[in-house]
Amino acid sequence: MLHIRRLLCSSLVLCLGFAGVAGGAEPFEGFLEKHCIHCHGPLLEEGDIRIDRLSRDFKSGADTHHWAEAIDKVNSGEMPPATEAQPTQDEIAAFVANLDARLKEGRAARMAARPAVAHYRLSRKEYQNTVYDLLGVRYDPTKPGELNEDTLWHGYERIGSQLSLSPSHVDRYYRAADLVLDRAFPAAPGEARTVRKTAAELRYGGGKAQQAALDRFGVKRPLRYLLYPGNVQPALAPHWFGRTGPEQSGLYKFRVQASGIRPPGGQTAHLSVGVRTGEETVDGLIEFDVTATEDDPQVYEFEAFLEMPATLHFCVVSTDVVDRRQGAAFRNALGSSSYIFTHSSETALLNPNAPQMFDGDGNGIFSTVILDWMEWEGPLVTEEEASRRQGVVPPEDAAPEAVADYLQRFAERAWRRPVTVDELENYLQSYREERDAGETTAGAYRIALQGVLTSRNFLYLVEGDPTARARLTDAELAARLSYFLWSSMPDDGLFAAARDDALEGEVLEKEVDRMLADGRINRFIDDFSRQWLQLHLVGTFPPDKALYPTYDDWLETSMRAEPVEYFREMFAKNLPVEDFLDSDWTMANARLCDFYGLPAPKTGGFQRVSVKPKDHRGGLLTMGAVLGLTSDGTRHRPVHRGVWVSEAIFNKTPPPPPANVDPIEPIPPQGTKITIRQRIEAHANNASCAACHRNIDPLGLAFDQYDAVGQWRTREQVPTGVGEDPVVDASGVMPDGQTFADSAQFKQLLLEDRDEVARAFIEHLCTYALRRVLTVDDQDGVQAIFEEAKRGQYRVKDVVRAVALSDLMRTR
Known part of the structure; x- marks a missing residue:
């Protein structure tokens, strides 16, 4: 087939055909005159391209992208059009070789003239990882008031030309350095404690009265904490931590013994623990499905970094309760001390005046979580984190020369390259001035550390030196590799190889293989997949609850994670790239299995799940995240889906729409219900739109059997107009004439490419x-x-x- 990728964005491509020399003119210009100027000259300007006006100064590189596109089109055989005289293969080869030589000559000239130094500012995520690997400090730069949000370019948050530095950035970097140093070297480190609370303590204030009731009924089961949807309930109170204050912020480990009740046909129970944001919602710090049964509870363990003072709450996430809860009366009745719970079979214990939680057979009416006990431990400092801070601060009686040595060693790690003492003179001078003013060694040295952490050498990847050169040094290569594969600084092994100028040949291969096998490769998996697939767009337009009542926050979080976990599985198993397009498996948790109609997993978390043709899943293109991020909250948008496929799968960005193009109007109340596809086709009849739509629309229309949140359907729900909802048509014709009936056949066309x-x-x-x-x-x-x-x-x-x-x- 004619490659789909080469059919994209044809309105930008030159309709070039090259033959022999015309009229004895210079060969290059002769080709253009005979086969290009007719369509791309003063008489006709297809694709807004004038060949006669393109720069012939290849050293400047002004129009090299157009010339490179010409080579691509000529090599593919797409141009000249079939209606024009066709050059021979020898003529095409001669001209392409001529043009390619000019491009390479210009490229070499530009390389020689490049500036000596290149700066690439660290993204927020890279800054976070770097301070952790450097000092073992956990710091969240995305919290309000911390580092400025990164500027995106097609989803990528690490493009150097986009990451500028403003005065507001500088101020925040100084505050961030202070906070990082506070956590690395606290004035009074907190002692780790372990606190355990039973359900009786959490829910019933100790439960003496409730236990007496159980004794009267002869119930031998212990009191349990029933967490139900539609209500936010306390989880961690500040006084549980003893002393409160910034010095107690840190990493905490939590253990919860819990089980879930899933109503027939309902959702898997899901628990969110976080900061309360409303009467029924929390901003989830910890999220997990509770798949254990009531008679066989499971201990769930997780870690979280808490800022003190901390007050966290439980929230059961479910859409089941929306129409059934009875407002405040529901919450008040179930939250009262008279509502005693031990087991769904013990209905005699339940307050008869409270709204029902179970039917007569003990089946849950809603998805609920049953809590037996909860335990937390912290603040914790791992041995690995502590080791990263050892030897950073000199002893109180250190001589000035020793202080300089300490700072030099730290700066070399922080700046990711060899550092001379002369480069640190300003920081050492600040240290000396603080000492002369009576500051302790540690206090004065902290000023020097702050200087290192706010230097451009730390905040930027600096590539180059005063002498222009085409290749990186080993230190620069080590940093480029580590920020590619680990989103962070090199480790000691990579530093050592760079210091010995050994990053080449077998040593380089060994280091890369070691990095690929290291646990930090998960940062690459998380960051690259999220940026490549533009997953930041998931949830940009929250789906209308009236149209999509089963959509909830946990589903959205699960959707956003599915492509990442899918990429992680492909990377771990070293699977071929065609699995991105189609597969007989996906990665799903219980919530996604509910949503997709797949068999429920036996355990919580993401796991590999088999899919069959009838499930209409497999590969990236039919994932809820991908289908949802290209929707607007009320309806799917085929054109946006086509643009996403063009950018993510073929790395081709279609041109923007022409100015003043009329939007697609909604169907009037008395109009006949028609599909979005039919409305787009009417819109695409506009001559200024037709060329682009011809190439973009098929890529999106292939997925018309998926609605705005990615659910499969056979009819399109049209909220306005009269008549039946129309049948969905997911067929299409590619620009090269190949047809497909649905997304499955479309995937096969992609697999051929x-x-x-x-x-x-x-x-x-x-x-x-x-x-x-x-x-x-x-x-x-x-x-x-x-x-x-x-x-x-x-x-x-x-x-x-x-x-x-x-x-x-x-x-x-």
């Missing part, structure tokens, strides 16, 4: 790794990675490894 999907994936990886937009100058490097990946059948982990070991990673 496996090479192009793999190339686009490589380009996305390179954009992420290099922290910049790829240009025509990178084509040779991308091609080398592509050929290496193809030999390995495009297996995901192998592709990532090929990028890490590529010449592009070593080139400035």
